Amino acid sequence: MKRIFLLITLLSSINSFSQTDEQVIREIYTQSLTNGKSYEWLDHLSNQIGGRLSGSLNAEKAVAYTKAELEKLGLDKVWLQSVMVPKWVRGAKEFAYIETAPSGFGTKKTTNVNICALGGSIATPAMGLKANIVEVKNFEELEVLGKENIEGKIVFYNRPMQPDVISTFEAYGGCVNQRYMGAVEAAKYGAVGVIVRSMNLRLDDLPHTGSMTYDDLPVNKRIPSAAISTNDAELLSSMLKLDKSLKFYFKQNCKQLDDVLSHNVIGEITGSEFPNEYIIVGGHLDSWDLGDGSHDDGAGVVQSMDVLRLLKESGIKPKRSIRVVLFMNEENGLRGGNKYAEVAKQKGENHIFALESDAGGFTPRGFSFDCNDASFNQILSWKPLFKPYFIHYFERGGSGADVGPLKSSTNVLAGLRPDSQRYFDHHHAANDTFEHVNKRELELGAATMTSLIYLFDKYGVNPISNDEQIKD
Amino acid sequence: MKRIFLLITLLSSINSFSQTDEQVIREIYTQSLTNGKSYEWLDHLSNQIGGRLSGSLNAEKAVAYTKAELEKLGLDKVWLQSVMVPKWVRGAKEFAYIETAPSGFGTKKTTNVNICALGGSIATPAMGLKANIVEVKNFEELEVLGKENIEGKIVFYNRPMQPDVISTFEAYGGCVNQRYMGAVEAAKYGAVGVIVRSMNLRLDDLPHTGSMTYDDLPVNKRIPSAAISTNDAELLSSMLKLDKSLKFYFKQNCKQLDDVLSHNVIGEITGSEFPNEYIIVGGHLDSWDLGDGSHDDGAGVVQSMDVLRLLKESGIKPKRSIRVVLFMNEENGLRGGNKYAEVAKQKGENHIFALESDAGGFTPRGFSFDCNDASFNQILSWKPLFKPYFIHYFERGGSGADVGPLKSSTNVLAGLRPDSQRYFDHHHAANDTFEHVNKRELELGAATMTSLIYLFDKYGVNPISNDEQIKD
Numbered sequence: 001m002k003r004i005f006l007l008i009t010l011l012s013s014i015n016s017f018s019q020t021d022e023q024v025i026r027e028i029y030t031q032s033l034t035n036g037k038s039y040e041w042l043d044h045l046s047n048q049i050g051g052r053l054s055g056s057l058n059a060e061k062a063v064a065y066t067k068a069e070l071e072k073l074g075l076d077k078v079w080l081q082s083v084m085v086p087k088w089v090r091g092a093k094e095f096a097y098i099e100t101a102p103s104g105f106g107t108k109k110t111t112n113v114n115i116c117a118l119g120g121s122i123a124t125p126a127m128g129l130k131a132n133i134v135e136v137k138n139f140e141e142l143e144v145l146g147k148e149n150i151e152g153k154i155v156f157y158n159r160p161m162q163p164d165v166i167s168t169f170e171a172y173g174g175c176v177n178q179r180y181m182g183a184v185e186a187a188k189y190g191a192v193g194v195i196v197r198s199m200n201l202r203l204d205d206l207p208h209t210g211s212m213t214y215d216d217l218p219v220n221k222r223i224p225s226a227a228i229s230t231n232d233a234e235l236l237s238s239m240l241k242l243d244k245s246l247k248f249y250f251k252q253n254c255k256q257l258d259d260v261l262s263h264n265v266i267g268e269i270t271g272s273e274f275p276n277e278y279i280i281v282g283g284h285l286d287s288w289d290l291g292d293g294s295h296d297d298g299a300g301v302v303q304s305m306d307v308l309r310l311l312k313e314s315g316i317k318p319k320r321s322i323r324v325v326l327f328m329n330e331e332n333g334l335r336g337g338n339k340y341a342e343v344a345k346q347k348g349e350n351h352i353f354a355l356e357s358d359a360g361g362f363t364p365r366g367f368s369f370d371c372n373d374a375s376f377n378q379i380l381s382w383k384p385l386f387k388p389y390f391i392h393y394f395e396r397g398g399s400g401a402d403v404g405p406l407k408s409s410t411n412v413l414a415g416l417r418p419d420s421q422r423y424f425d426h427h428h429a430a431n432d433t434f435e436h437v438n439k440r441e442l443e444l445g446a447a448t449m450t451s452l453i454y455l456f457d458k459y460g461v462n463p464i465s466n467d468e469q470i471k472d
Numbered sequence: 473m474k475r476i477f478l479l480i481t482l483l484s485s486i487n488s489f490s491q492t493d494e495q496v497i498r499e500i501y502t503q504s505l506t507n508g509k510s511y512e513w514l515d516h517l518s519n520q521i522g523g524r525l526s527g528s529l530n531a532e533k534a535v536a537y538t539k540a541e542l543e544k545l546g547l548d549k550v551w552l553q554s555v556m557v558p559k560w561v562r563g564a565k566e567f568a569y570i571e572t573a574p575s576g577f578g579t580k581k582t583t584n585v586n587i588c589a590l591g592g593s594i595a596t597p598a599m600g601l602k603a604n605i606v607e608v609k610n611f612e613e614l615e616v617l618g619k620e621n622i623e624g625k626i627v628f629y630n631r632p633m634q635p636d637v638i639s640t641f642e643a644y645g646g647c648v649n650q651r652y653m654g655a656v657e658a659a660k661y662g663a664v665g666v667i668v669r670s671m672n673l674r675l676d677d678l679p680h681t682g683s684m685t686y687d688d689l690p691v692n693k694r695i696p697s698a699a700i701s702t703n704d705a706e707l708l709s710s711m712l713k714l715d716k717s718l719k720f721y722f723k724q725n726c727k728q729l730d731d732v733l734s735h736n737v738i739g740e741i742t743g744s745e746f747p748n749e750y751i752i753v754g755g756h757l758d759s760w761d762l763g764d765g766s767h768d769d770g771a772g773v774v775q776s777m778d779v780l781r782l783l784k785e786s787g788i789k790p791k792r793s794i795r796v797v798l799f800m801n802e803e804n805g806l807r808g809g810n811k812y813a814e815v816a817k818q819k820g821e822n823h824i825f826a827l828e829s830d831a832g833g834f835t836p837r838g839f840s841f842d843c844n845d846a847s848f849n850q851i852l853s854w855k856p857l858f859k860p861y862f863i864h865y866f867e868r869g870g871s872g873a874d875v876g877p878l879k880s881s882t883n884v885l886a887g888l889r890p891d892s893q894r895y896f897d898h899h900h901a902a903n904d905t906f907e908h909v910n911k912r913e914l915e916l917g918a919a920t921m922t923s924l925i926y927l928f929d930k931y932g933v934n935p936i937s938n939d940e941q942i943k944d
Contacts, residue, residue, distance in 0.1 A: 030636040163912070164502040166861050201912060363835075363891050365862065389638055390837065392864040419835050419891055421913050440635070440673060441893050 021385055021458075025451045027314045029389060032447035037309055039439040041069060041302040042361070046292040046434035053289040054329040055087025055260045062285050063263045066305065066326050070267040073309050077270070080263040083339040085329040087260045088119055090289055091253030094226060096195075098239055099130070099247040110249075111239075113232035115195065116207040116290060117252040118179060119332045120214070121225040128251030129154070129193050129224060135240050139177070139185045151190030154248050156240075157182050158197045158233050161424065168420045169359070172199055172427075176210070183225045184215045194225040195248065197233040199424060205229045206429040209288050211332045226250055264336045265326040269308055271457075273319040278344075279353045279456055280323045281307045281449060284330035284337075284402055291432030295423065299361025299437055300416075301326050303446040310450040318457045320352070327402040330358065334401055341405035353456040355414045355449060356400025360426075361437040362418035364448040366393025371412040375461055379412070382455050391448055393417050412461050416449055493857055493930075497923045499786045501861060504919035509781060511911040513541060513774040514833070518764040518906035525761040526801040527559030527732045534757050535735045538777065538798055542739040545781050549742070552735040555811040557801040559732045560592055562761055563725030566698060568667075570711055571602070571719040582721075583711075585704035587667065588679040588762060589724040590651060591804045592686070593697040600723030601626070601665050601696060607712050610650070611657045623662030626720050628712075629654050630669045630705050633896065640892045641831070644671055644899075648682070655697045656687045666697040667720065669705035671896060677701045678901040681760050683804045698722055736808045737798040741780055743929075745791040750816075751825045751928055752795040753779045753921060756802035756809075756874055763904030767895065771833025771909055772888075773798050775918040782922040790929045792824070799874040802830070806873055813877030825928040827886045827921060828872025832898075833909040834890035836920040838865025843884040847933055851884070854927050863920055865889050884933050888921055 032038075045052075045062060052059040063080065070078045094117055097110040117123075133154040136142055142150065157178035165171040175197075182194045198208035207227045214222045228236065239246055265285065271277065283300020287293020304324045311318060327336035344351055355367075366386070369379060376396060383394050398404075399413035407413060418441075426432040504510075517524075517534060524531040535552065542550045566589055569582040589595075605626040608614055614622065629650035637643040647669075654666045670680035679699045686694045700708065711718055737757065743749065755772020759765020776796045783790060799808035816823055827839075838858070841851060848868060855866050871885035879885060890913075898904040 029638070033635045163505045166501070166916075363893050390865065393862065421835050421916065422910050425910070438894050438897070444638075444893065 021455065024314065024316065024454060025385055028310055028450045028454065029447040031310050031313045032306065032443045032450065033440065035313060036306055036443040036446060038302040038306040038442050038446045041305060042294060042298050042437060042442065043434060045298045045301065046294045050292045051289040052285060052287045052293055053088070054085040054262060054286045054332060055257070056289070059262060059286055059328065063265055066265045066285065066301065070265065070305060070324065073267070073312070075267045075269055075308060077268040079266055081266055081339060081343065083262055083264060083328055083335050084259045085262040085335045086333045087257040088332060089255050089257060090117060091123070091255060094250065094252040096226070096248070096250035098236060099249060100239065100243055111235070113236065114205050114207050114229040115226040115250055116209045117254040118196070118212040118225045118227055119209055119288065120212050120256065121252070121254055122222050123253050123255060124193070124224045124251050128249055130247050130249040131192050132245065133195065133240065133248040135237055142185055142189060147189045150186065153191055154193040154195055155182065155186035155191045156195045156236060158237055160197060161199060161201050163201060168201060168424050171201065172424060175199055179210050179227065180212055183212055183223050184217060187217055187221050187223050191223060193223050193250065195250070196225065196227050198227045198230050199427065200230050200429070202425050203230045203234065205231050206431055208428045209290055210428045224252060226252055262328045264328050264340055266323055267308060268321055268323045269311065269318050271318050271320040271322070275321050276350055277320040277460070278323060278349050278351045279320050279453060280325050280351060280403070281355045281453055282325035282327055282402060283357045284328070285326040286329050286331055288331055288428045290428065290430040291426070292434060293432060294434045294437045295360040295426050295432050296428065297330065297358045299442055299445070300357035303357050303442065303449055306446040307450045307453055310446065311454065316454055320457050322453060322457060330402050337402035338405050344406065351406045351411055352461045353412045354399070354403035354406050355416065355452060356403045357416040357445065357449060358400050358402070359416060359420055360418050360423045361442040361445060362420065362422065363441045364391060364416060364418050364445040366391050366417050367414045367452065368395050368397035368399065368417055369412060369414045370397070370399045370407065372410065375412045378459070386448070386451065389444070389448065410461065412456070414452070416445060418445055493927065496786065496788065496926060497857055500782055500922045500926065501919040503782050503785045504778065504915045504922065505912065507785060508778060508915040508918060510774040510778040510914050510918045513777060514766060514770050514909060514914065515906060517770045517773065518766045522764045523761040524757060524759045524765055525560070526557040526734060526758045526804060528761070531734060531758055531800065535737055538737045538757065538773065542737065542777060542796065545739070545784070547739045547741055547780060549740040551738055553738055553811060553815065555734055555736060555800055555807050556731045557734040557807045558805045559729040560804060561727050561729065562589055563595070563727060566722065566724040567600070568698070568720070568722035570708060571721060572711065572715055583707070585708065586677050586679050586701040587698040587722055588681050589726040590668065590684040590697045590699055591681055591760065592684050592728065593724065593726055594694050595725050595727060596665070596696045596723050600721055602719050602721040603664050604717065605667065605712065605720040607709055614657055614661060617661070619661045622658070625663060626665040626667055627654070627658035627663045628667045628708060630709055632669060633671060633673050635673060640673060640896050643673065644896060647671055651682050651699065652684055655684055655695050656689060659689055659693050659695050663695060665695050665722065667722070668697065668699050670699045670702050671899065672702050672901070674897050675702045675706065677703050678903055680900040681762055682900045696724055698724055734800045736800050736812055738795055739780060740793055740795045741783065741790050743790050743792040747793050748822055749792040749932070750795060750821050750823045751792050751925060752797050752823060752875070753827045753925055754797035754799055754874060755829045756800070757798040758801050758803055760803055760900045762900065762902040763898070764906060765904055766906045766909045767832040767898050767904050768900065769802065769830045771914055771917070772829035775829050775914065775921055778918040779922045779925055782918065783926065788926055792929050794925060794929060802874050809874035810877050816878065823878050823883055824933040825884045826871070826875035826878050827888065827924060828875045829888040829917065829921060830872050830874070831888060831892055832890050832895040833914040833917060834892065834894065835913045836863060836888060836890050836917040838863050838889050839886045839924065840867050840869035840871065840889055841884060841886045842869070842871045842879065844882065847884045850931065858920070858923065861916070861920065882933065884928070886924070888917060890917060
């Protein structure tokens with residue numbers, strides 16, 4: 001009997017490093033695809049709560065809901081972390097039209113177009129704003145035109161996302177300064193308003209909102225800024241080619257209120273061996289208000305919640321402390337991400353690894369990593385474990401806005417990289433809704449994240465020492 | 473002057489093998505993403521023509537439309553290849569319900585469910601068919617139940633696609649014998665009809681059709697066969713658990729008519745150096761009738777058409793003869809694929825490479841290859857060229873049904889492998905429609921296919937000889 005026991009022990013220990021990891025990861029994927037909770041949670045967040053702009057009632061509902069759901073999971077701790085957030089409200093729906101004077105007698109002709117205020121913008125005057133409009137592709141063109149051609153006019157930024165850039169995030173990066181800094185730049189030349197082509201690779205009728213800044217512009221220099229749908233940007237541009245003297249009218253009713261109290265939601269499984277080494281996984285709980293924020297970033301929220309649940313369901317007892325962090329206010333302030341890092345620093349918490357999912361709930365392709373060479377080599381050694389799941393993208397690059405403030409010289413930050421070809425069809429627009437998230441793709445993402453968290457928990461952030469290899 | 477010319481010549485020749493290929497492939501992607509025609513063609517095929525079942529008027533419209541469009545491209549030849557195809561018609565929409573007798577007095581209760589006839593099935597009797605129904609998961613269960621439990625009843629095959637299988641095509645492969653052979657197997661035990669759970673990973677209300685066979689069953693032994701939606705399969709299963717004596721009623725009006733004349737559509741750019749070496753790219757022009765066949769296989773058709781156009785637009789003059797072949801009757805007969813191979817054999821045409829796109833118009837991930845070791849090693853050497861486009865999947869495996877008959881010991885067959893996590897949500901169902909195909913993803917697929925065709929044209933199918941390296 002004893003001999004049989006010894007034989008079993010021996011056989012178990014022969015079980016190589018990679019075999020065991022393969023089995024654990026297979027179990028994680030099976031759990032997520034047959035017993036996942038992410039889709040059910042997303043249904044609630046999207047369809048029972050809806051858009052969750054920082055400071056809104058819905059954002060607070062989302063805090064309460066996710067906290068309650070995390071409490072059901074039997075984690076070691078669940079708590080709220082207070083953070084003051086900006087509160088910007090859209091008010092009544094925006095309205096805009098292009099006005100052309102017909103040649104000869106007759107009345108003026110107006111054509112309605114689809115716009116939405118940019119997050120952080122001021123309202124137009126109560127009667128709306130009507131002015132000539134001048135189209136530019138970039139800030140250099142503004143400079144060439146100068147004050148004499150811009151003063152008193154609306155500036156129309158119409159540089160499209162480049163379709164031939166394969167990474168849609170890179171194409172977005174090539175355009176988004178128009179939206180974020182457009183008002184500051186246009187105001188220098190006396191512009192009275194800003195209309196920005198929506199950051200969307202498709203031609204459709206939906207305006208896409210997003211954050212903008214006034215930087216240090218004095219209040220009396222601030223000008224209202226809105227996004228226009230890509231179809232209407234094309235229309236406006238073609239009409240301007242025929243008639244430079246046409247007028248653009250828009251009215252928006254948004255307002256920046258005082259900051260209000262909100263919360264990050266945090267849950268923790270405390271580590272059994274190294275409780276003072278923290279690994280976090282998260283997404284952001286706030287969203288824009290036009291859709292229900294299913295891809296941005298309901299998906300990341302529910303996937304992150306399911307990471308901790310899937311670890312438990314797969315029978316994994318973490319050695320390190322694993323936290324899910326649902327950040328508040330990524331979209332228009334990053335207050336939650338900054339607060340989390342500030343508190344972590346105050347407490348001297350050693351965050352060895354942080355993973356963010358904030359690129360949509362599409363089929364996962366891999367991760368991008370912000371780390372040193374040694375860590376990246378360690379990560380690359382895990383790549384074969386992911387091949388059966390078609391996870392192939394392991395590259396260095398950015399991680400995520402919320403986890404960024406945790407950066408140190410030794411830790412690893414990472415971002416989930418789903419297929420993002422359709423992401424900007426929905427990003428910050430009214431069609432970022434639940435029916436555009438596929439259950440199976442969402443669950444594959446949650447499993448992929450859980451598998452990486454499992455590996456970081458097991459092996460830590462440094463290259464594997466002989467001790468660790470023997471121990472496992 | 474002469475020295476400068478020499479210097480330029482020298483610099484050009486330093487331009488390494490991979491540099492040049494990188495530039496060409498970059499140009500192909502740019503062309504497809506900024507100047508592609510695939511989406512416009514798909515819009516017409518889907519929205520102006522619609523579902524294209526073999527032998528239907530729509531199928532002939534699709535033949536005429538694609539031939540006319542290919543003729544506009546300035547190819548060297550465009551022609552139709554005659555092929556006789558089966559003609560099966562659905563007739564009036566199907567109708568089905570579950571009937572339970574309430575305990576005690578009262579009337580029978582009926583619950584309508586969503587079904588559709590399987591392609592190739594006979595109709596029910598004109599009054600419909602009502603019988604007890606017995607649920608099984610596989611053919612082995614049929615054998616255990618035996619004739620005494622099956623005779624006179626409807627057999628309900630309810631083995632779901634396995635959600636934890638990562639490749640959805642593999643999950644499909646694990647279920648589809650219920651649909652294809654279900655009637656033959658059930659008829660052995662005296663069953664009077666077959667109801668099959670739809671091949672769909674989602675729970676929804678759409679029945680998914682697809683081909684079935686009666687093999688060599690005599691006409692009087694054939695039994696009507698239909699697919700039921702996944703939601704209704706779940707409902708029926710749960711009702712059967714409560715009441716094994718419930719009855720199932722269905723009525724369908726389909727009919728197999730005589731074969732009719734149809735066509736493959738073929739276009740060719742004749743090779744400048746090796747015109748007798750043929751490379752083909754194709755998809756299938758026919759589709760099922762419930763949706764408009766946008767993913768299956770309108771996408772493959774328009775991508776294949778665009779391959780030849782993109783080669784021209786990118787300034788590539790093929791050394792070998794490149795053909796686009798739009799096959800008729802992949803879905804319920806494969807007559808087009810067989811005919812093309814038969815004619816190629818008669819003419820002694822040397823088909824060195826054949827690529828099929830028939831797995832949906834989703835983001836491309838790579839290819840699977842049916843070839844010998846030497847060819848596969850050659851293909852793997854090209855893999856780095858595709859990395860900038862996130863194309864990573866280069867594996868051995870099946871190619872495509874239509875190109876399969878061209879297989880030889882030396883040639884290479886391949887299938888485009890798009891992301892297929894959502895494919896079976898739409899496959900053979902009423903929601904296989906244009907709005908579920910994303911323009912950008914479709915165009916990325918066309919560019920990926922064109923790039924591979926470019927490489928096979930340039931290097932041929934055998935490992936690169938020193939001669940070829942010097943020549944290029």
